[in-house]
Amino acid sequence: MSDNVMDQIVSLCKRRGIIFQNSEIYGGQNGFWDYGPLGTELKRNVRNAWYHDMVASHDELTVLEGTPKAFSMVGIETALIMHPRVWKCSGHFDLFNDMRVDCRECRARYRADHLRIKVARSDDGTPLAAWGFMPGSDEFDWSGAGDKKLAKSVRERCEGEISVDAAPMTLANYTASLQPSEDSGEIAEHLIPRCPNSSCRGPLTEPREFNLMFKTIVGALGTEDDAAFLRPETAQGMFVNFKNVVDSSRVKVPFGIAQVGKSFRNEITPRNFTFRSREFEQMEMEFFCHPGESQQWYTYWRDRRFAWYKNLGISDSKLILRDHTQEELAHYSIGTADVEYAFPFLAEGEYGELEGIAHRGDFDLRSHMEGKLVADANGCLVVEQDEHGQPKYRGSGKDLSYFDDQTRERFIPHVIEPAAGADRATLAFICEAYTEDEQPDEHGKMQKRVLMKLDPRLAPIKVAVLPLIKKEGMPETAQAIYRDFKAAGINAVYDQQAAIGRRYRRQDEIGTPFCMTIDGETATDGCVTVRDRDSLKQDRIPIKGLVGWVQERLK
């Protein structure tokens, strides 16, 4: 396959109405994508395959292989905008809303509120230069490569005594202490704080809000106090509704709550087609279980989710299950694994994340009970405190523990979270399906063919109904068959335009698994030719059984 296979895929997606760039006629928007008519069908099929497997077809009476006991699964659909305190307790607010400064040269990034500034002054107190350092790190010693340059520039400005402030300032205080130049309104070049890295000392940027959450305002007259956030994950909808679901739907632990929906992250660098987008769709499930069984459930869900992709056609050679190393694990997590796919835009041997399966302990429910949690010196989760010794972000105060009537035990359930990206899965299925091969044309000459080997369950169009020629009653018969498929809820197309070979290729390109051709013999034998997309094999199938024949292959 060619190196630019990703270009081919992007081009095919646009040409055939699978994925378009958002607001394209206005020049497009980085990180946002639209699904066209065929893409919408494909993505809905992905979503439905997930929901069907997780919830709709789940048998809660049977103990499934590899599980300790039977369990329930329910669906939920929660709002995109949640109470701001949800994100404070979940940790997203602090994690996603820092003011940052970057070094323009070495590009290191620092939290603006952590950075301290030291200033070198002449004897009359005029500032000559300023540089940052992180508290506790090495101080300025005029010896680093960058420091020598800085020292030289300071010397050029002052021949007399130079002193360095004993007390460091915060970045905000330093900036406030400067007089902006009268003509430009900007800080003089030599007073721009320099990078904390003593071998760099490049100029730092202005503090910039580093909002990974999209901020919005609730209420027409809203002010900053009414700031709210578009959800950066769907999971919190399940956690905050845990009690509602338990109280309303007669589920018993263990059970799962599943949700498919949009999430938003203001990514710095959206890249690689839809792989990293600012608006994306997640398919997440939170599985609540007894702490003592959580390890077993974690293993179960990890393996089951990995198998799901393979079952829908992702090849073994391109899919890996990668357990996170100890360093990668969140402090509250006992285990996390990623399902990763070898996307064509990645280098050989690299994989991109499709789904993360995480053992989250009781972190989430406890956070929403008690407040934002952090690990203490012993690695135990404790409520993070502010400078006054009060909880930094208070939780809801509601009791989210669970009482098991049979064992007479009360506990906070542990959570196993398989969190999948619907757009990433869709993209993986597209990439996996994209195939170029060679097939003989009517003269026996080999011709390049582009096809999408999508699993029939995922294919946007299941069946194409094609009269071999536009006369002798073939179109009428074909149209009747087409209507049978539509009536049965099977997505079919009718096409009598152009030669039969061309029509087959059109369907190949969008992954239609079955083409049904009505020919001269149909009128006498009541059969059509069914042509298989991948093998090009043809079979005669009676019209009467056609719908059932297709339904059988969509299970």
Place this chain on the structure above:
RNA sequence: GCGGGUGUAGCUCAGUGGCAGAGCGUCACGUUGCCAACGUGAAUGUCGAGGGUUCGAAUCCCUUCACCCGCUCCA
């Protein structure tokens, strides 16, 4: 965020200061006998956007947006 590259019809691209082009695709009519047929005809462009230079700009300059590659970042 930084550096490099690219942006012209639905797609792939040619066009380096003087009439906006090709191939494929799409549509119509005719033809058709199972794997990209053929014939005839047609539609399709603010040359990514904004500004400037020029008698004249797709072409030169500036700004900006998007995409690709490499860094950086990444739940």
